[in-house]
């Protein structure tokens with residue numbers, strides 16, 4: 001049976017299905033490594049331009065399996081056949097022949113949000129982009145890979161890189177996520193250090209500040225902006241005190257208080273970040289809001305739904321992989337008029353007891369997760385979706401290098 005791929009990618013669609021106006025050129029950046037190649041010349045980037053190539057599949061190649069409607073309650077361990085190869089396909093650049101003129105003084109570049117888990121980085125990323133490109137939850141360490149959201153302004157383009165929360169790692173996964181963040185920080189033009197106003201500046205923040213110091217003082221001299229998040233949760237007095245603590249932690253840095261959920265000062269964060277970008281042409285086509293592969297976005301929507309209402313260690317133990325995504329054939333083997341997609345998703349947990357929680361009594365919880373996730377996926381893809389969720393145990397995957405690799409970390 002041939003492997004199937006996902007539907008053609010809807011470049012620029014966000015997790016809530018919103019899509020900016022279509023781009024009039026066909027440039028696509030490459031997500032491998034932080035820097036995409038610049039469409040308009042590439043002078044600022046080290047990598048040589050890739051040969052022009054067709055759009056890459058946005059769904060990970062996956063192992064075929066028969067469609068099925070219900071949860072799989074077998075307690076299997078992860079093995080070579082269980083997980084498809086790591087899910088983020090390398091993209092490629094397609095260079096447009098007629099690029100629009102870039103206004104004089106146009107700026108473009110990367111900003112990265114960094115901070116402790118749960119500091120509000122993803123929520124702020126979504127607020128700045130104006131749509132949902134990253135999943136959020138009240139559970140710490142929700143973000144597990146770097147997510148790019150793209151802001152298009154008449155005089156500038158800002159690529160926001162939302163990173164996993166920096167923390168003292170307790171597992172190999174935690175270590176890998178920290179390494180990913182530190183590698184990202186070394187490449188961006190400006191760093192937004194998020195410090196939630198409702199929590200005192202603590203040892204975790206001081207540790208992050210120490211990681212940032214060599215970057216801001218090094219050859220690149222990357223500017224650090226202190227972004228005090230969740231200001232709606234504290235009184236004015238508490239906020240004033242917090243701002244003083246932050247200014248002491250990061251002497252000389254711009255400090256911007258913001259409430260992403262309340263929409264207060266989001267424009268100021270944007271203005272300050274844009275002010276630190278170098279001059280240069282846009283890197284992404286107009287209208288592109290994210291370069292997340294579709295299969296990753298689908299898996300993230302399922303994980304976001306599954307995170308609802310679970311406690312303790314379970315959020316950390318949950319991993320989600322899209323195994324297969326493809327059009328459901330009509331009865332005669334041709335194409336269905338409604339374009340329905342079959343989407344097969346595997347949820348991994350670390351222990352049998354966790355599996356029971358995720359599935360729920362008689363499969364009730366998994367059904368709820370499926371209903372919520374399906375709504376999000378249908379909004380994203382714009383077609384009806386048959387969503388097949390299965391739960392498996394991949395014992396201690398967060399600490400197992402082989403399993404981590406199979407899960408894309």
Ligand SMILES: Nc1nc2c(ncn2[C@@H]2O[C@H](COP(=O)(O)OP(=O)(O)OP(=O)(O)O)[C@@H](O)[C@H]2O)c(=O)[nH]1
Nearest residue numbers: 118119120121122123137140141142143165260261
């Ligand atoms: N009241 C309030 N809540 C916020 C604000 N920003 C984020 N939150 C909440 O804080 C929680 C964590 O937000 P995220 O954006 O997921 O935090 P994060 O820093 O990306 O978290 P990790 O992925 O764990 O690193 C969520 O429940 C958000 O709704 C804000 O401005 N005000």
